[in-house]
Amino acid sequence: MSIIIVEDKCVGCGLCIKSCPYDAIKRVDGKVRITDDCRMCGVCLPVCPVDAIERVGKEERVGDLSEYRGVLVFGEQRNSRISPVVYELIGKGRELADKIGEELECVVLGEDVTEEAENLINYGVDKVYVYDDPSLAVFREDPYVDIIVDLLRKIKPNIFLLGATAIGRSIAPRIASRIKTGLTADCTELDIDPETGLLLQTRPAFGGNVMATIICPRSRPQMATVRYKVMKRAERRPGYKGEVVKMRFDPEEVRDRVEVLEISDIGEGGPSITEADIIVSGGRGLGGPEGFKIIRELADLLGGAVGASRAAVDEGWIAYPHQIGLSGRTVRPKIYIACGISGSVQHLAGMKGSEFIIAINKDPSAPILKIADMGLVGDLYEVIPKLIDRIRRLKKG
Amino acid sequence: MHGCGLKIIVCVKQVPATTEVEIDSERGTLIREGVESTINPFDLYAVEEAVRLKERYGGEITAISMGPPQAESSLREALAMGCDRAVLLTDKVFAGADTLATAYTLACGIRKIGTYDIIICGLKTTDGDTGQVGPGLAEELGIPHVSYVRRIHLFMDGQIVLERTLDDVYEKVRVHMPCLITVTKEINEPRLPSLKRKLWARKAQIKILRAEDLGGEADRFGLNGSPTRVVKVFNPPPRLGGRLIKGEPDMLADEILKKLVELNVL
Ligand SMILES: Cc1cc2nc3c(=O)[nH]c(=O)nc-3n(C[C@H](O)[C@H](O)[C@H](O)COP(=O)(O)OP(=O)(O)OC[C@H]3O[C@@H](n4cnc5c(N)ncnc54)[C@H](O)[C@@H]3O)c2cc1C
Ligand SMILES: Nc1ncnc2c1ncn2[C@@H]1O[C@H](COP(=O)(O)O)[C@@H](O)[C@H]1O
Numbered sequence: 165m166s167i168i169i170v171e172d173k174c175v176g177c178g179l180c181i182k183s184c185p186y187d188a189i190k191r192v193d194g195k196v197r198i199t200d201d202c203r204m205c206g207v208c209l210p211v212c213p214v215d216a217i218e219r220v221g222k223e224e225r226v227g228d229l230s231e232y233r234g235v236l237v238f239g240e241q242r243n244s245r246i247s248p249v250v251y252e253l254i255g256k257g258r259e260l261a262d263k264i265g266e267e268l269e270c271v272v273l274g275e276d277v278t279e280e281a282e283n284l285i286n287y288g289v290d291k292v293y294v295y296d297d298p299s300l301a302v303f304r305e306d307p308y309v310d311i312i313v314d315l316l317r318k319i320k321p322n323i324f325l326l327g328a329t330a331i332g333r334s335i336a337p338r339i340a341s342r343i344k345t346g347l348t349a350d351c352t353e354l355d356i357d358p359e360t361g362l363l364l365q366t367r368p369a370f371g372g373n374v375m376a377t378i379i380c381p382r383s384r385p386q387m388a389t390v391r392y393k394v395m396k397r398a399e400r401r402p403g404y405k406g407e408v409v410k411m412r413f414d415p416e417e418v419r420d421r422v423e424v425l426e427i428s429d430i431g432e433g434g435p436s437i438t439e440a441d442i443i444v445s446g447g448r449g450l451g452g453p454e455g456f457k458i459i460r461e462l463a464d465l466l467g468g469a470v471g472a473s474r475a476a477v478d479e480g481w482i483a484y485p486h487q488i489g490l491s492g493r494t495v496r497p498k499i500y501i502a503c504g505i506s507g508s509v510q511h512l513a514g515m516k517g518s519e520f521i522i523a524i525n526k527d528p529s530a531p532i533l534k535i536a537d538m539g540l541v542g543d544l545y546e547v548i549p550k551l552i553d554r555i556r557r558l559k560k561g
Numbered sequence: 562m563h564g565c566g567l568k569i570i571v572c573v574k575q576v577p578a579t580t581e582v583e584i585d586s587e588r589g590t591l592i593r594e595g596v597e598s599t600i601n602p603f604d605l606y607a608v609e610e611a612v613r614l615k616e617r618y619g620g621e622i623t624a625i626s627m628g629p630p631q632a633e634s635s636l637r638e639a640l641a642m643g644c645d646r647a648v649l650l651t652d653k654v655f656a657g658a659d660t661l662a663t664a665y666t667l668a669c670g671i672r673k674i675g676t677y678d679i680i681i682c683g684l685k686t687t688d689g690d691t692g693q694v695g696p697g698l699a700e701e702l703g704i705p706h707v708s709y710v711r712r713i714h715l716f717m718d719g720q721i722v723l724e725r726t727l728d729d730v731y732e733k734v735r736v737h738m739p740c741l742i743t744v745t746k747e748i749n750e751p752r753l754p755s756l757k758r759k760l761w762a763r764k765a766q767i768k769i770l771r772a773e774d775l776g777g778e779a780d781r782f783g784l785n786g787s788p789t790r791v792v793k794v795f796n797p798p799p800r801l802g803g804r805l806i807k808g809e810p811d812m813l814a815d816e817i818l819k820k821l822v823e824l825n826v827l
Contacts, residue, residue, distance in 0.1 A: 204784055305696075337692075341701055342700055347660065349692065377791070426733035522820065534802045539804065
């Protein structure tokens, strides 16, 4: 398959040159040409006023896509509790399903999960497939992938969404590879193209410097992992009518090649950063690991969690699970207090969804101060101890 | 293990040296003037871990990459760090591959290399930034994988014990070889290659494999084999800031306190 310019039709206006996201259309000897950089994205096709750009060659493997219907959400759970991201996926999934006039479904795997799974219906799910089996008590890729692939082949969903959690990210590529469909990682926005009905999957690329919208036109399901704390959580809809389908599988039939020997909590007490309403974060500006003592003190006083920039994690001042940003976690607290963080795009990618951002930075030109709702120019080592003092006094009454 | 130590494969990708790409807002295109390339930073940890395994258990390391001919320089970086051989999958038809086609192509290349005990991938790349190629590759090869590995405990009797991070927990797992792992930055501190190895790597032979050498289904390579399409790239909308406050630390602390009370935190 390739994209060509029909020379007889081309009037040389150059509109396509401007439209190409890959800089792959050039004017050579006065003629507009498509170069080897072309990724065949097709953005230029509708731009041409004289329809001189065409897609030629065979379109590969187009099966009958109309038999694929419904939006399926992976109902990830831990310790028999449905993970928070699932409610976010259900919220978005409901919206997408309504737009294409199809059903919203959910699949839950685990042990003692039937009750939790049934409860999902109260959030607007039409059908929940439950695999409740003692052998699924602990997550392992192999059985999860085998069971989900089997389900996908049976129910043929149009769209399949998973949380971009460690589990979702680990199984989604295997599932997509097995059924040979497209998978978009870490989406922050999902919508339906009103013209084609295709899922528009938007995600950060190049370290969050640009956003890319991706489609999966010729294979099904259209699969995406979705960042947590980005989509709005589904509202409870008591009395919603849905169906629970108890599913069975033969443990002999699924593979199981990774044995879990031991599970230990990373937890350090207090709320986890993905759940916390308040996050106090420290960056390179702390100057050393001791800096996190006052960060922790302030977080504890406010009942919040401690976050960090990648610079602070790379320096070894705090453990990786605290890292917020593109290569760390996405958070969406009510209040985010950034201390000694410059505000690189990569860091912002993980926290700019916060409701209220307070930033303390010595450097008035630090980018974080441009996006903060309240930006304070000052030394964190002078300001925070004073703030801690005042909060203590206030609490004593 | 085959009595002669471990056969290790490391997957490395060449990426732009910077992610500071900007979009020309007038033309809606990426500005890519003279951006240099480098080995994907996350892959340095994969290479380092391979070298450490070899140092501990003996064996041989093959670095593999799919990319344009220039990707050769990233393979030389891997050789300089301690890999023994390098294979570059390069062909015009590989261009435009998404993660599915990349995993498929790498799988074809790895089958050509021969037997292996363990494949090590980086956590993700700084350009594609998906972390999908590792698990996808394991699926194509039909072997198990363990992602987010932060420590390798030991090898014994064709099995390997690993520690991985799964969001809020650490897991110790055992898996049979051959298997694939993706490693986090916690796992090691990548070494700087010695001058001697650098000089050797500069001249080392890199094996080139093209589409026809791989066999496989031609329509699963590159763009043709990629179910996803990018339809639009754009700069993220800026978040508009609010008030900027300058002054004495006491005043600043007062301001924050006032705000926290106003926001019902205190
Ligand atoms: C692919 C990729 C992914 C990345 N992912 C992430 C990610 O997930 N998360 C992330 O955070 N980064 C990420 N980064 C790194 C990012 O580009 C920045 O390097 C990093 O965020 C900088 O951290 P920082 O703001 O703490 O440090 P710096 O940029 O060094 O900023 C420190 C700030 O502290 C201020 N300061 C110093 N002393 C004081 C003081 N006493 N009081 C007050 N202010 C003070 C300084 O003025 C400065 O603004 C990524 C980069 C790449 C390429
Ligand atoms: N073209 C490639 N050639 C070799 N290895 C790759 C390639 N693309 C990705 N990988 C490997 O897969 C990992 C994850 O990449 P990605 O899914 O693109 O984020 C990388 O860290 C590499 O180890």
